[in-house]
Structure formats: structure tokens, C-alpha cells
Amino acid sequence: MTKSNHQTQALQVRHALWTLQKEVLTALKEEFDVKNGYQAAPTDWFNVLMTSAEYSWLRELTSLMADIDIMTELDYITEQHAATARAEIERLLLEHSAPSSEFTKQYKLLLMTGTALLPLHSQLKATVQQLPKLEMTTDQSIAERKAWQEEHRHQSKKKRN
Numbered sequence: 001m002t003k004s005n006h007q008t009q010a011l012q013v014r015h016a017l018w019t020l021q022k023e024v025l026t027a028l029k030e031e032f033d034v035k036n037g038y039q040a041a042p043t044d045w046f047n048v049l050m051t052s053a054e055y056s057w058l059r060e061l062t063s064l065m066a067d068i069d070i071m072t073e074l075d076y077i078t079e080q081h082a083a084t085a086r087a088e089i090e091r092l093l094l095e096h097s098a099p100s101s102e103f104t105k106q107y108k109l110l111l112m113t114g115t116a117l118l119p120l121h122s123q124l125k126a127t128v129q130q131l132p133k134l135e136m137t138t139d140q141s142i143a144e145r146k147a148w149q150e151e152h153r154h155q156s157k158k159k160r161n
Contacts, residue, residue, distance in 0.1 A: 006082040007072075009130045013085060014072050016124040017065055020093075020117070024107070027114040028055065060103040064088055067145045070152045083134035084144040091138065094125055 032048065033039045040048065049055050067088075071081050092103060111117050136144075 006077040006079065006131070009127070010068075010072050010077050010082055010085060012127045013089065013124070013131060014068050016120070016127045017068060017089065020120045020124050021061060021065060023114070023117055023120050024058075024061070024110060025049075027110055027117060057102040057106045060092060060101060061107075064092055067148060071148045074148065074151060075155055079132050080134070080144065081148065082131045084136065084141045084148075086128050086131035086133055087136055087141045088145065089124070089128050091141070093121070094128065 028049075029040070029045055032045065049058065068085055071077065071085060074081065092101075093107065095104070111121060
């Protein structure tokens with residue numbers, strides 16, 4: 001099966017999103033180290049991220065990134081898939097309206113204080129704008145993300161048989 005025109009764009013968005021997440025985690029680790037007066041070892045930092053309620057807001061981003069990974073592994077990325085990715089990334093990271101979630105609030109605070117995040121945020125915004133835009137509600141985009149997972153499971157099962 002041939003790849004869709006949206007495949008390359010989706011992979012570029014995935015890369016920009018991963019780069020941004022890496023910088024978010026770097027900024028948070030630097031804050032953590034300063035606040036605690038020592039440099040936490042990577043395993044200690046990972047444990048803090050996984051267990052501390054202080055960082056539970058990151059789960060929204062982690063969940064979106066996992067779904068974007070799944071979408072980019074699909075055999076064929078449709079316009080609907082790409083538009084859903086755009087809608088979800090815009091909702092979580094790029095909307096300029098009042099923060100609607102704890103993630104959005106925390107992320108906007110990081111954007112204001114972390115100068116290294118701003119260019120990566122702009123890069124993500126530019127790559128996301130290459131994806132098609134379709135009007136959809138949050139419920140529709142969440143349902144579409146669940147459909148990616150089901151489609152991915154189905155394709156994986158087919159490949160194993």
C-alpha cells in the first residue's frame with residue numbers, strides 16, 4: 001500500500017512534538033534540581049515524574065504523543081487522521097484562549113519562563129499548520145484517537161498472521 005500525502009507531514013509533526021517534549025522535561029528537571037539543591041540522577045528524576053502528583057499534568061501530553069506515534073505507524077494516514085492530530089495538538093498546546101486544563105496552565109507558565117521552549121513551540125506550530133484543518137468537537141477528536149488505536153491493533157494483528 002502506498003503512503004498518503006499526509007504521512008510526511010505527520011512524521012514532521014511527530015518529530016517537532018518529541019523535540020518540544022524533551023525540552024519541557026529538561027526545563028522541569030532544571031527547576032527540580034534548583035529547588036532541591038542537587039542534580040537528580042536520571043533514574044531518580046524518572047521516578048519523580050512517574051510518582052509525584054506535582055507532574056501528573058504531563059500525562060495529557062504523554063497520552064497525545066503515544067496516540068500520535070500510533071497514528072504515524074498506520075499503513076495509511078487519511079485526511080481525517082491528520083486533521084484530528086492537528087486539532088488535538090492545537091487544543092493542548094497552541095490555543096490562545098484561557099487555559100482549559102492543568103496541562104495548558106503549566107505549559108503556558110513554562111513557555112513564559114523557558115526561553116528554549118519558545119522556538120520549539122513556534123516550530124511545532126509551523127509544522128502543525130501543514131496538516132489539514134477540519135472542524136471537529138473535542139469529543140469527535142477523542143473518538144478519532146481511539147479509532148487510531150483500534151486500527152493500529154487491527155493492522156498489527158493482520159501483519160502477524
